[in-house]
Amino acid sequence: MNSRNLRHLRLFLAVADTGKLTLASQAAHVSQPAVTQAIGKLERDFGGPLFDRTRQGFFVTPRGGALVDRLRRAFDRLDPALADISPRLKLTATMAQLQALAAVVETENVTLAARRLDLAQPTVHRAITLLEREAGRRLFERVSFGMVATRQTTALARAVLLAFREFDQAEADLAEFDGRDAGRIVIGALPLARSALLPQALVAFRSVRPGQRVLVVDGLYDELLTGLRRGDIDVIVGALRQPAPIGDVVQEQLFDDHLTIIAGNDHPLVGRIGVSREALSAFPWVVPREGTPARLQFDAFFQSIDLPAGIIEAGSILLMREIVAASEHLGCISGQQALAEISKGLVAEIDVGTSWPGRPIGLTYRETWAPTRAQSMLLELIRSRAVHKAS
Structure with missing residues (x-):
C-alpha cells in the first residue's frame, strides 16, 4: 500500500464518516490542518481525489469509497485485537511496529525477524519495546532460544497479517480506477x-x-x-x-472427481476386464499420502485386503508416471490428473470393474x-x- 501511516488512514475514515474536517479533527483530537495534510498526502499517494469538496461537506468519490470499504475491513480485524491488549495501541501503534511484531511472533527471534524484514536488529527490538511500553505489559516471554508470544499477542499478529492483506487489496482496488494492475x-x-x-x-x-x-x-x-x-x-x-x-x-x-488406477503400458494387468482387488494386491503401489481424500478412498477400497509392504506415497502424477512406466508398480491417482497421461499413451488405465465414489x-x-x-x-x-x- 502506498501510504503506511495508520494515523492518516484513520483520519481519512473520520472525514468519510463525518463529512467535515472540523468534526474529524475533533474526533481524532488533532488540528484541522493536520487532517487536511493527511488527506492531501493520501490523495497524492493513491493517484486521485478521494473526496468531492462541496459547501455541504466532504463526500467520498468512487475511488474514496473503494478505499473506505477496504480500510473498514482492515480495522475491523485489527482494532479488536489491539484493544484486547491495550486501548492505547489503537492510537499509538504504527504500521512498522506491527510489522515487526508479526515477524517476531512468527520467527520467535528478533534477529531472524530483522532479517526477514531486511531491517537492523536494533530497529526491530526498539519497535517491540515501544509497543510493550505503550501496552503497559509484556507481549512476549523471553526464553533461552528467543521470544514466545502471549496468546493475545499471537491473536494480534494474525489480525495484523489479515489487515495488511486488506491494505494490499486496497492498492489493487484503487489501481483499477487508473487501468493498472497492482x-x-x-x-x-x-x-x-x-x-x-x-x-x-x-x-x-x-x-x-x-x-x-x-x-x-x-x-x-x-x-x-x-x-x-x-x-x-x-x-x-x-x-x-x-x-x-x-x-x-x-x-x-x-x-x-473419481480415482483411477494406472500402470505402465506393458503391465500384465493392462487389457484385462474387471480386475479383482486380490489380483491388484499382488503388485507394489504408488499412492497419495496418508490423510488425503484420495488415500482415504484407496484405503477403504482395500480395507479387507493385504497389500504389499513398502507402498510409495506421492501426489505427483509425473513421479507416479515414471515409476509405473519403469516397473510393475500400480498407481492410484485422480482421474482428471491421469486423463492427459492416458490420452497421450504414456500410461494405461486398469479396469477394476468398480465405480469409485466422487471426491469433491x-x-x-x-x-x-x-x-x-x-x-x-x-x-x-x-x-x-x-x-x-x-x-
Whole structure:
C-alpha cells in the first residue's frame, strides 16, 4: 500500500464518516490542518481525489469509497485485537511496529525477524519495546532460544497479517480506477489443480490481464491452509475436505472427481476386464499420502485386503508416471490428473470393474474474503473450466 501511516488512514475514515474536517479533527483530537495534510498526502499517494469538496461537506468519490470499504475491513480485524491488549495501541501503534511484531511472533527471534524484514536488529527490538511500553505489559516471554508470544499477542499478529492483506487489496482496488494492475494473486494449488484445472484458466486470465502478477504455491494441504488463514494465500484450488477443516474458511464445490488406477503400458494387468482387488494386491503401489481424500478412498477400497509392504506415497502424477512406466508398480491417482497421461499413451488405465465414489474438488477461501476485480475474474475462469471437467 502506498501510504503506511495508520494515523492518516484513520483520519481519512473520520472525514468519510463525518463529512467535515472540523468534526474529524475533533474526533481524532488533532488540528484541522493536520487532517487536511493527511488527506492531501493520501490523495497524492493513491493517484486521485478521494473526496468531492462541496459547501455541504466532504463526500467520498468512487475511488474514496473503494478505499473506505477496504480500510473498514482492515480495522475491523485489527482494532479488536489491539484493544484486547491495550486501548492505547489503537492510537499509538504504527504500521512498522506491527510489522515487526508479526515477524517476531512468527520467527520467535528478533534477529531472524530483522532479517526477514531486511531491517537492523536494533530497529526491530526498539519497535517491540515501544509497543510493550505503550501496552503497559509484556507481549512476549523471553526464553533461552528467543521470544514466545502471549496468546493475545499471537491473536494480534494474525489480525495484523489479515489487515495488511486488506491494505494490499486496497492498492489493487484503487489501481483499477487508473487501468493498472497492482498487487498479486496467490493461489494455493493442490495436485489435481496443478495438472488439470489451473493451467488453462491461467492462460485465459493472462490474455485479459497481461500485467497482473500471479503466484502459484505448491504444497501440502495443511501448509496451504495455514497460509490461507493468515492471508498469505488468497484461495486454495483442489480436493475439498469433508467436513471443512475449520469454521473460518468456506469450501465451494466445483465438480466431483473419481480415482483411477494406472500402470505402465506393458503391465500384465493392462487389457484385462474387471480386475479383482486380490489380483491388484499382488503388485507394489504408488499412492497419495496418508490423510488425503484420495488415500482415504484407496484405503477403504482395500480395507479387507493385504497389500504389499513398502507402498510409495506421492501426489505427483509425473513421479507416479515414471515409476509405473519403469516397473510393475500400480498407481492410484485422480482421474482428471491421469486423463492427459492416458490420452497421450504414456500410461494405461486398469479396469477394476468398480465405480469409485466422487471426491469433491473446488475452491477454499477465507470466510470474510472479499476478492478484488482481478481475483474475481480468475475465479470465474477457474469455475468455467470446472464446468467442462464436470460434464
